[in-house]
Amino acid sequence: MALLLGANIPAEIVELIVQQLDPISLISLSQTSRSWRAFINPNHHDLVQRLLALELTPEHGGLVPVFDEVSQTLSPPCESDEWRTARYACCGCMKLLTHMMFDNPAILRRPYRKPPPGSVEAQKAAVTDWERLEPAARWRRIQERAAREEEERKRWRKVVNRRHEPPPNPPDHHPFALVPRPRDPDPEAEAEAMRHLVGTGRHKRRCIECLYRNGNMSSRGEFLHDPAGGTPVPVFKSRHRKFPYFLERLYPGLISPPDRLPRYWRALRITSDAIHYTLYTVRCPSCGTWQEYAALRQFLCHYYMGRFGATDGPVLCDHCHLETHRDPDRLAKELYSRVRECLRDYRETMEHYIRLGWRLLCRDFYSHRSLTASPWLGKHRHVADRILEGLQIAASFDLSISHFDRALDDLRLRFERYRDWLDTELDPATRSELMTGWFRPWVEDYELIDSAYRWASEQIAWLDSHPRAVLDYVLEKDPHRVQSRKE
Amino acid sequence: MAAQPDFLWIKNDMSPDGRVFRVSRQAAQHSTILRALIEDFEGIDLWKKEQCIPIKIHVSDQCLSDVLQWAENTKTAPEKGENADNNKQVELAAEDMHFFREAITTSEKLYELLMLTDYLGIVPLYNMACQVVVNMIMGKSAEQIRRMLGISKDFTPEQEEAIRAETAWAYDEEQPPLDR
Incomplete structure (x- = not known):
């Protein structure tokens, strides 16, 4: 028995039912049969809406972090386990990808953030805006709606931007301290503005591979020069994370630290329980796989000196180095020296x-x-x-x-x-x-x-x-990979 | 002038025996069609059994009886000018949930209910029936919807390919290692 379509039920009834679906079910329904596909006729906008709705579901998108604009902090913090399953939608390649495949603006900027429950964007993800119209008329309707929403957002942005006016007096406690922005005197108005503004530009979010392929590196990433004359290495800034000690940032899980380590002595804050490092994502020029910066053996040199040191060949990730030189002993020795140097430090x-x-x-x-x-x-x-x-x-x-x-x-x-x-x-x-x-x-x-x-x-x-321990660990765990390796 | 009787009559024209149902004035108010008829033909012989209102769509007597029973049982006064509201999420009250659980046991009955409520303009019940269908579809994959609604997959290979491309969202193939 085929309910609805093909059972002489008026199209108006079917239309009403379809309009009440969420963007995910709309596409699922359109993928059931030819008649449903012809009836719904999903366009790119519907597919984008479906992807953006998927990233808000716990089973596909994982957590929806909350960003406090005043303290500029994420909750939960990036080092928490919840982030391991966090996925974000790239509307360029139309995929849900791990958060490491996005640079900081794509995750943290207000329009690109995942909208929290109760926000306007989250509500939009609950019901589709599908209408049974000719494609051209549908696009006109979508554009009209987008223009209306943009006008609405402009008003809300004014509410938030009022807060951005510089504070009347410079901070007197320390010249290098970050200046916290003063809280808005009307937090309710600001909360309401945020409800309208967060996540509204997610359809423009692109992963770093899309940015790289489309030549949009200039504003968001940079190319690192390879002194050996190899292809420049694209690099994007990623999350800011806490690590118990430096080796854990380089090779997470290689050598577990003891339960308690002493605090670090810092210049301004005197002590801290962990060290904060910024992660970077680089694309290996040879295999084209995006990896954490530490995958490059030249990382340490660049990290400290701001440039790659002299190398005996082009910049390659460990796997490509092994494939190119076919000399595991040499790679094992290099990796061993690197880890030993960190421990000695x-x-x-x-x-x-x-x-x-x-x-x-x-x-x-x-x-x-x-x-x-x-x-x-x-x-x-x-x-x-x-x-x-x-x-x-x-x-x-x-x-x-x-x-x-x-x-x-x-x-x-x-x-x-x-x-x-x-x-x-x-x-x-x-x-x-x-x-x-x-x-x-x-x-x-x-x-x-x-x-x-x-x-x-x-x-x-x-x-x-155990001089080969690091090599074995790298080959087994592939600890720097942030996307699957391209064959 | 004698008081108007409190009942009007509805005949299921498409059923073999043409069964006639009695509907109270109050229950009839839930239907925009019956309400308009009462307003337009007040004082005429609308209340006589011989003047029964025909139902000219294919619905079973059981479905018609269930719907009229729902209208009898529902005391909430229907709003004047109530229309089907697109994109409006409907919440089913406990008694309505009971109605759908007891009376609408198969997809055929749900289909008849949709047709009949649309025909008679019983907007609240129509919206609820739509919502039940929406709830059935929501959160299901294409394959699950096909199984539930008895839809056969009849795509051409080209369409299959296009659908596969649409489903490319389905993650990067692997989870990133460790705790990056």
Whole structure:
């Protein structure tokens, strides 16, 4: 039994039913039979609407993140698990793609964001705007509606743009601090404006492959020059993410960090639990696959110097390098060196933290802060003499230790003695004055820093005994791929 | 002048035995057609059984009876000038859900209901019937809709190819690895 079409039911009834469908079901229905296809006659606009509706469904598009325009933060943050299944619609190639196939503007700009439930765009995705008209008349109707909506949006944009006027006074707390925009005095009006504005330009969203193919790199991405004369490498800025340490940004999951790592000492914020890195997506000139920037072996050099260093051949991803040179041993050695360098850097950072803390400690006991004043903790110098007894200290208060590994246990014992004194004997006022700046994280995190140093040493030893581990990991996990490899 | 009787009569012209149904004045108000007839022919012999109103579409007596019963049971006064509203999502009340569950058990009955409510202009029931069909289709793939509505796939190879291209949205083939 065929309900509706073919059962002499008036076309008006069928039309009414079809008009109440959502854009996804409309296309599904049009794909059932020739008569339905002829009746609905879906055009490109209907297919775009279907794709945009799909990206809002949990099973196809994953999460709908919320972007706070005042704090400029995403919720949930990019490093959360929900983002792994997040997919966005590219209306160029008409696909739902992982968020890594889009640059930041395509995900974060107001018109390109996924509209939250309750917004005008989300409501539009619930019911199709299909009408039974001749194609030309339908297009006219679509354009008229788009023009009307644009006029409406212009009004709402004015509401939001009022907030963008510069604040009356420059920030006085720090010249480099980002200036938070003042909150709108009428948050309800702004919320209503956002309801009308978010996600309204998603039909213009393009993935990085479409931008690259259509030659729209200039405004959104850039080409990196290959010093070996190879094809320039297109690169797009991607999400800003937190990582526990640098190697995790390069090879996620290769070497799991311990449960707790010490905080990082930063110039402005003093400490932070993780390091923020911006991810970049590059297109391997050889295989044409989009990958995270770390897939290029020249990444480290470029990351630090802003340009690729001299290489022994054109810029290639690891897989293409293997295919071109057919020398796994050489690639394994390069990857091993790279990871070892990262671990060594991390260990050196920990060593620097430990040494810096000891230097600050010595300075407090022995250094004159001004020509006339005596050392700050000069009256407790006997404590320092007891704690530092037997250690060689240079004039700059640096520890003179040639084999740092061997001195770790001894330093830890001395530190525990120092902290006992700090916690039990020093008067609270002096203590709180002492615990400022970088000295505070040194005292609080000493054990963690010590453990992190030992952990990095263990990982280096493990890596030395498994020189092919990184290559095996790269070939097995393909950790930088953000789209399927082209055959 | 004698008071007007409270019933009018409807005859299913297309059924073999031409069964006649009695409809109360109140129930008739749900139908824009019957309401217009009552207003236009008040005082004429509209209320006599011999003057019954013919139904000239193919619907079963059972369907006609169910619809008239729904009109009898529905006390909410119909709004004057109520028309089918395109793109309007209808929410079914509990008693209406019960009606659809009990009376409209097959697709044929749903089809008859659509035809009859359209013919008589019973807009609320017509909208609800449309919504039931919409709900049946929503969220289903083309194959599922085909199975449910008994549609046979009759595409030419070229059309098949075009449809395949339309479905290319279906993801990049693989999930990205790890937690990128």
